[in-house]
Amino acid sequence: MDHPNENAQTGQKPLVNDFCMTICTVNGSGSATANTILYRALFNMGIPTSGKNIFPSNIKGLPTWFVIRASEKGYLGRVPYDDIIVAMNADTFANDLTYLPKGGVVFYADHLQKPADANPDLVYYPMPIRQMVRQAEVPRNLREYMENMAYVGIVGQILGIPMENIEYALRKHFGSRQTALESNRSMIQSGYEWASANVIKQDRYSVRVLPPLADYILTDGNNAGALGALFGGAQFCSWYPITPASSLVESMIAQNPKLRKDPQTGKNTCIILQVEDELAAAGSAIGAGWAGLRAMTATSGPGLSLMTENVGLAYYTETPVVIWDVQRVGPSTGLPTRTAQSDLAMVYRLGHGDINHIILIPGSVNECFEFGWKAFDIAEHYQTPVFVMSDLDLGMNQWITRKFDYPHEPMDRGRVLWEDDLARFEGAWGRYKDIEGDGIPWRTVMGNQNPAAPYFTRGTGHDEYGNYSEDPQNWAKTIQRIKRKLESSCEYLPCPIIRKKPNARIGIIALGSTDPAIIEGQDQLEEAGLPVDYLRIRALPVCCDVREFLENHEKVYVLELNRDGQLYGILIQELHDYSPKLISISEVDGLPMTAIWVKQQILSKEQQNG
């Protein structure tokens, strides 16, 4: 494999704040805390860092990898190689070594058998962690866990992470749990001291403290989405557990009591309800949305498949509801713990019959928060399901991200009529009547005591008043009005973000969590002499900015993490005038996109096409 740190130019010169370190462990061994502490200590040093957990769909015993990338330049995407590994899993040890370049670093637990044919061009640091844990007289049931803390100390010392930054990370993690804090700290210190007394540094990787990342925070997209929903005034969330969406609702469960007590009565204002399946999760959220609550659910591909019929009901009855899709790899059960952007085509037209949806696509943890609250405004404004499409990489991995911005704009509760409002229409109100001429009707909700307010909601054909109708003209008129309503939404939705390069004649269109890989790839292409502009779509249906971008570029590559180029398919359908300019580049293997792949794919297509 081509390794950027292995070429003639960089040679063996020191590399500071620029490496990818993979901690190779067995799942269920308790390494998560150790890895988080290492990772947070780097963040606390001011080093832009990302942390990705590559884990199996399993509870205990299978290999798992935690990948920490440190990049002073701020590149946070995945890289397909390592510079440093921490080998704690005998089963994967030999293979883990193959990801390292010449001069790469191997920290390994010395009770593991170092492979006989281990690459001699690597730097090896055996770590006597079992012995250290034994000496520390750790209770038997905590020994395996504490081995992880020992490597935090050793790796930290050899990389040059100051103990004070580790201390900060420890305090963040353990909070007021003093006993746990002390025992973990003590083990880390033992590792640190052992390394400084016994190890002579032979490798070229190190870290140094930078100015603090004051405007940044460290969290995952699911937690951000949960907080966004709670700050968006979510009143009802029904759900059914599914990886990788569960932690979104679990974060809501954890934060709800702190954030959503009614300031007047101290009572709860957001209901979170685990139900019997995804059909019920969707149905309950739709019932709540229909009754005037800000309602949501969160799921992943298999759950969405089950919600499909309900989504059609919500679309045609014009019921607001927010549905998070934290995507994983499908079809079928697929790869539940790996990432993809493969649900897009399905979600855009989820449901049978004539249908299309509003989709918001966050590309950062910060946007998960922002779209978390914004989705309710959009759903209630347009009286329709709104999907927020995140993915496992964004949702479950740790990212540094800009601090969350408070939603200062007023809530948009849409066109809801209460008792006194109905008089305004002098009896001419109908639930599906296009009074304002923009396709968005006025609605009333359950509990309204005005005798003129109740209406009959049905998934069957209905007229402007909700009465049953099989009239052909009426059907055509209603389904066209709904289409018009949704098409008009595009200018209200989050607009694309464009990142330009001087003299670029070609462009990239992408979406979601591939953002860091594309940004880095875009910079690498510029270095290689190919300036490319980049437009990141943040919502569907697409707005005129996308059309303009296509107008202004000779050709545009559409990059995505799925097999068939689903966004490409949507674009050539919606903007078919520009289809000759669009070129699809897509691939899915369950792992996040890399900048190297972006660069190589575009360069090779450019060479093919001249």
Place this chain on the structure above:
Amino acid sequence: MDNAQTTKVERNFVGLSPIDYRGKPSTLCPGCGHNTVSNQIQQAVYELGIVPEMIAKFSGIGCSSKSLNYYLSRSFGFNGLHGRMPTLVSGACFADRRIKALGTSGDGDTASIGLGHFKHLIRRNVPMVYIIENNGVYGLTKGQFSATSDLGLELKHQGKNFLPPLDLCMEALISGAKFVARAFSGDIKQMKELLKAAIAHNGIAVIDVISPCVTFNNHDDALQSYTWGRENEAPIQDITYVPRAQAIEIKEFQEGETREVRLHDGSSIILKKIDRDYDPTDKHAALDLLTESYKNHYFATGLIYIENASTNFFDEFDFVEEPLNRLTPDRLRPEPAALDRINQTYQ
């Protein structure tokens, strides 16, 4: 000629007339048992003096679910997906806890496609009335077997049913329902009293109404036919619902022959013994009754089980008493300081 001024219009104690409780004209087959249920629902709500806007109606798909439109036009209604009515209610009910939910379903909706939701709705004890209009056949798709069709039932295009029926009262009981009743479309007095009691019950109340399908399943020997029902119906008690305001009248019932079950809102159900001693607060007795009823083709109707409960689903959530759907944004969006604290925590 307008004779409204001379005709005395009947009114309930909230000043509304029966017309205020009507629905759209029924498009079900003439003679359909479901029309009787619709009539009794609007009559029960009228007599209870509940303003129609305080009721919300829910249904799934099927003839029974269509009937939602044929009563209480002044109530909000949601005719949703096949079998999924319980899910709609489980969300909607939180919006305004003053509103009583009435679910109307059929045997296809409840016993087949929606059986899981039915049982989980009961498990949650959502405060609502769940009415099954049970005719043992699929009507709207024209005469297929349902999961409550009797074993051995023969239908025109289907041949003979080789699967045993599910007993929805039994399903409700073992799922934990605290109000389980069986009614018959041919016995309107009993049905109306059961409906009133069900509406007053705190928690989910399930009424399985044997409601004949005159088009597809009304052979005289069919379990869900009018003829069989009329010949075999055996009410387990004579039932009268007494609202709280009239509780004094209970004294008129003679002791010994009657028992009173008091509901949490102060109203009462007066049960008068007919020909057997039956204790509807004894779950084992209820299960025995249903087992015997099926085994001996004995059509027991009435209040099969009741357990008066002081709490329901809502009590688990400690949420605002006033309608949640009327809370203003300032009560739904946390203060900026709360977000500042979060940003600080994640630094």
